[in-house]
Amino acid sequence: MRWRICAAAWLLCGTSMSPVLADEGAADTSHLRVLAASCAACHGTNGNSVGGTPVLAGLMPAYFVAQMQAFRSGKRDSTVMHHHAQGLTEAEIALLADYFSRQPRVTMHAPVPESN
């Protein structure tokens, strides 16, 4: 499944595709890591949210893609996510789906303020 999605992403993108890592698979590129990491402000490091937003780590790729497509089309209501889903290409969504599916689920905590 994972590889089919990667391959699909690759084919969708054609020659405009950004960098791809040869020996560890497309999903481990520096490009993809940075893109995925920019989701962390709301969804936590490597998709391990501390709360309030869905944990993306370990999600089934097909589920991730379906949700993002639903945000894009407006089929799923959202406050913020349609702005991100519409800004990403289908290839990027497929790559992100694969990336997050491979991240282990880890319990993350918000740091404790100095007042506590």
Next chain:
Amino acid sequence: MQRREFLKLMSAAVAAGMLPVTARAGQARGRVVIVGGGYAGATAAKYLRLWGGEKLEIILIEERRNFISCPLSNLVLGGSKKIDELTFSRNGLDHYGIQRMEYTVAGINPDDRTVFLTRARTSYGAPFGYDRLIVAPGIDFVWDKYPLLLDAVGRPSDPRSAADQSTFPGVPIQSASTPRGVLEQQLPHAWKAGEQTVNLRRQLEAMADGGTFVMTVPKMPYRCPPGPYERASQVAFYFSKHKPKSKVIVLDENPDIVSKKALFLRAWEELYPGMVDYRPNNVVTEIREYSGRSGFLVKTEFEDLSADVLNVIPPQCAGVVTHPFAQDLRNGRWYDVDFLTYESKVAPNVHIIGDAVSSALPKSAHMASSQAKVAAAAIVALLSDQPPDPQPVFANTCYSFVSDKLAMHVANVYRYDTQKKIMLPAEGGGVSDHASEQEGDYARWWAKNIWSDVLT
């Protein structure tokens, strides 16, 4: 397609020179020194370790012991947050093997790749070498745009006018370091969260009902585009609960509300009717302290205003941590960088990230952390003899609170434009339909998640 075929395709593409091969984690070697431990610098330190592996030496230099979040700090003015709730140590970064040093950077020499450190005016031994330097200095203030502020607090900007304090000397202050101290006590900018924020809150608390809060907004670009309007909303929130006869006057140097305009106007009209008086194109020309009573006389090109509490948000420039080296780096007020690596346009091996960067990108915490990640990935690649990503893509989400519970956002994906060589917003970005409690929840969780991402 099978995995084997896929890899074959990839290998062929690489062999044909179509695709750069990026670095494998764990291969990067060398010493990266990071100056500044805010959203940008702390993120860079952590992600250098996550992506660069164990062999990289990572040193984070930050003179302030605690990290205090600017995001949510306007809520301290509204009264729904305490500054302590936004104050964190950086101990959570220690387990990544990041060496933290509480020092001030006295200078940088890019020719021999060294930084000079001081603490309590004592220099730290020998200059400190690096392979790559990251400078994440945040913002500083351009005080010379506000010579009158100095006059207002009884510090003559020009000795010739010292004999007659009743007239404005009209001489610009050239030094950026003169007005600290007295000025910051009486007229807190509160644009770096901390003691200044608490000071402004105390002044609001001390103000009598029926008083007037006047605030100024500098010309773009400045840190946090919607921040001043969020601040006006938070002060109005506090007044509406405790001092309902009071007023908020916003003197904006810009021709219009810079960010989330319709959302702020609607919030002010619905939540605080008649309380927020927004005035575009208003440049302050003079500020004077009243004698015999508290508060300030504020003159604009159009009129004189009386402020019981005055908050001047000064014009801003890149943080000056690296004087005199900074003078070479700076293009006007901000640092010019290559958006693939955030390497300085004038100083090789020096990378600059966050609010200090010259760009059309909003100067937000999320943006700072995204730039940090691009720079970290690029440095890992460069220290592994690999090319950096030729087309970075990242997202930005920025929330603003208009009360204790209601918030709204602006969100965009940004993609590197290979022709223009800058980051451009992708289609599909935008703002909330309206401020809501749901987005207020998201905004609070945004903060907890980004704090976790940056500091743990």
